[in-house]
Amino acid sequence: MFVYILKTAPFLRIVIPFMLGIIWPLPLLFVIPGVLFLLMLHVGIGYLPLWVRFKLDVYRGIILQLLLVCMGCMLVDAKEKCKHHLIKAVPDEVLVGTIAAPIQSSQYGYRTVVELQTKEQLLIYFPPDSAVMAIQEGDRLLFNGAVQLISFNGNPGSFNYREYCATRYIYQQVHLQTGHWRHISLPKSILLRCRNSCLQIINQYIGGREAGLAAALLIGYRYGLDREMVNDYMQTGIVHIIAISGMHLALIYGCLIWSLQWLPIPSLKGVLIIVVVWGFTLLTGASASVLRAAVMLTVVTVGKFFLDRDSSTYNQLALSAFLLLCYDPALIKDVGFQLSYLAVLGILLLNKPFDSKSYWWRKLREAITIAIAAQAITFPLCLYLFGQFPLYFLPANLLAVPLSTLILYGEIMLLCVQTHWLGACLQWLLIMMNTIVEWIGHLPGALITGLHISVYGVVALYVCIVAYLAGKKGIVYMMGALCLWSLIVLPEKLQRQQQQVMIVYNQPRHTGIDFIQGHVVQFAGDDSISADMLRAARDFYDADTGRLAGFEQLGHFICCGNKRVVIVDSALPAGRPTKKFKTDYLLLSHNPRVAIKDLQGFYDVGCFIFDASSSRSRIEEWKSECYALTLRFLSVPDQGAYVVNF
Incomplete structure (x- = not known):
């Protein structure tokens, strides 16, 4: 069956190696010398006597297949150089672009895609403003704002929006403020x-x-x-x-x-x-x-x-x-x-x-x-x-x-x-x-x-499908693929039983921490946090809610295994303790009016964590203090969800 398909579809013999070159592109440093060598080899075989060329005909076919792989690698490199341009806008620079997508509502306002005159595309976020709805696809937009890389929340198992945008050659975004943009209506295309x-x-x-x-x-x-x-x-x-x-x-x-x-x-x-x-x-x-x-x-x-x-x-x-x-x-x-x-x-x-x-x-x-x-x-x-x-x-x-x-x-x-x-x-x-x-x-x-499988599982299942189409001869390959998949999955399953993970989630205006031991997870934080986000992460770690044996929580003090976490979401009490409380992590959430130097008088902290429930301005203040005091810290809105094994 498959031999017949290959004979009647010659382009299959072209597109398969071409796709391999696109999926696994090699650096041009290796591709260009390889192409020159393969071309010289192919031409050299053509000058040999006819009976020798006939014997080497199979190798000439292999050379052509390798050239197609190299062609795919070179095409990926050329497209990336053409499309992957990061904008470095200077302060107060006015950028001009064309609206390339209809206005859509977002979590905090509206968004669209703008194509600049240099062909780069930016993801634009507007504040809640009725004037935004007057913008139509094809209009000209003049705007001024800080150009940033597209953010990714980093929550385990969640959708990687940054990677999704990258497949459409959109790498940066701009959050506009009221009065920092103006649109010009233009005649629409047919x-x-x-x-x-x-x-x-x-x-x-x-x-x-x-x-x-x-x-x-x-x-x-x-x-x-x-x-x-x-x-x-x-x-x-x-x-x-x-x-x-x-x-x-x-x-x-x-x-x-x-x-x-x-x-x-x-x-x-x-x-x-x-x-x-x-x-x-x-x-x-x-x-x-x-x-x-x-x-x-x-x-x-x-x-x-x-x-x-x-x-x-x-x-x-x-x-x-x-x-x-x-x-x-x-x-x-x-x-x-x-x-x-x-x-x-x-x-x-x-x-x-x-x-x-x-x-x-x-x-x-x-x-x-x-x-x-x-x-x-x-x-x-x-x-x-x-x-x-x-x-x-x-x-x-x-x-x-x-x-x-x-x-x-x-x-x-x-x-x-x-x-x-x-x-x-x-x-x-x-x-x-x-x-x-x-x-x-x-x-x-x-x-x-909850039916997530790995890449090995995908390969094994497709081998089973091909083996099924091959008839009785494919049963051996089917059983072999399933056995190999089981052997690959078994160590991962055993590792999941021993896992100990703490996750500080990245969701704006919310605080959420999951403690996972084996297949059991226990939550601490806001009850209003996204259930879908929690479900995706727990499916990723193959864990379900329960009661952890080594988990203790007293107000804002949490102890899980050998890790201590303190959550600070309000002002500190007057006076200072005679002895500092030692903690591995101190989580600042919901904009508490505290200074890092004051916290040092109460706690001996291994690492400060600023979650996404606090405002950007407050986080920037804390970051500046940590830099000045040479303290270890992590900003969840900037670096994504914090996942640590303990």
Whole structure:
């Protein structure tokens, strides 16, 4: 099976080594001499006698594969040099950029992305101000503020927002103050005008909570989605419905093929299809999954309407991956890119055609097989990335996918006819789909969490999938992969039983400390701290709440094992003790009006910790005092959550 795929898909032999070079890029110091040596070797073999060249043909193939690996390494280096520029703005310098994303609400105000005239992108945070809502995508922004690296809270198991932004070549952020910015409205591009027109029609004829879902289904505009609604779709494993994906583009492609049947000129039909496909791709923001589908459909269209020939779907998939990675090698880190290609590959490998006299029975079996195939092939990666599994993904897909297809075609019709009765029908369908998804998402055991696996587990599970496809011969490899995974996981499990960890969490305006011994965790701090943050960290350490044997807490004094922690959140009492209290850590929280030199009169401190519940100005004062007194300290808002083994 795999030999046949490699023979019919030559681009697979190109894209695999090319991707290896992107995933594990080597320094140019080694790559350039390697490329020169390989080229000389390849050319040298070409001058040898024919019978020698025939014997060395295998080695020439290996040389070409290594050159593709080097090509991937060099492309990553070139892109990083082109994109990775840090802004060093001098004080009072006015920066000018273009708004590159719609204004979104954040925890303390609003945020957006600005592209400077030098092509670097900055994450901009605005204070709560009604004037911010007048800013639109495509406007010019003049601003002045301190440019900083994007922060990461460092909480164990939490989402690394800094790394996420880095995959989009955004490395810095600016927190603007009121009066330190001004925007200038500019004429919008054709794509922005088309998108705004679509949003206006959707809001006018559908409206309400469902308008955000309708906009996400049609043009991938997710900024109006209700957060609880998104959670329901994630819990049922059908979030791909509200995120524009290859499925949406395939539906539009099928609609185009049907509607252009009357056109007698194949080449003109192909040009129209390609223009509409890429126009829709750009209109939706050109996400990785849509780009994959657009490139594949372009290849299919060119072959069908211009060259009058069909090609292997595996070859189309590999070609699209190669072209997209040449355009932007960072796409390989994009979760949407990974899941999109894996899902299509799973459908190609695991989906088997069914012969049945009943049309509806055949379609039902196809829908079931496609849903299971896509879920099976993405299952290991989803466990690694999200640590959860939607138990009822199959009924959710069988009910929501046909409804979303009907809604998508209805929205396209709404853009053409713009009638209130059609908008009311679409709103009713959207309400029905949301109700079904919400009901499934709240069934007992709808989402199984805490299923995190390591990279070794991902590799082992994919080896098992490949072994299953290989038939009886693959059983040995499957058992070997599972045994090797068990041997790798066993030492980690034994280490978890002996772990002793203290975590000072990084959440603004809150204090939280977890003490972990083995698989038991005990908390000290504010009850209002984020439960999701605590759950992620405890899943990461495989620990659950309980009572620690060596844990004692008396007010603000905590003793766990051989570590002592004192929490100071108010002014110190009058007078000084005759003997200092010795503590390993002194945690300053909730802006106490104390000075470090006064604390030294009460405590013999090993390390001062400033958590995120205190203001920036107060933390800066404490830091200055610690520098002057040469004391050891750690600032949680600056350095991230403090995690220490004891």
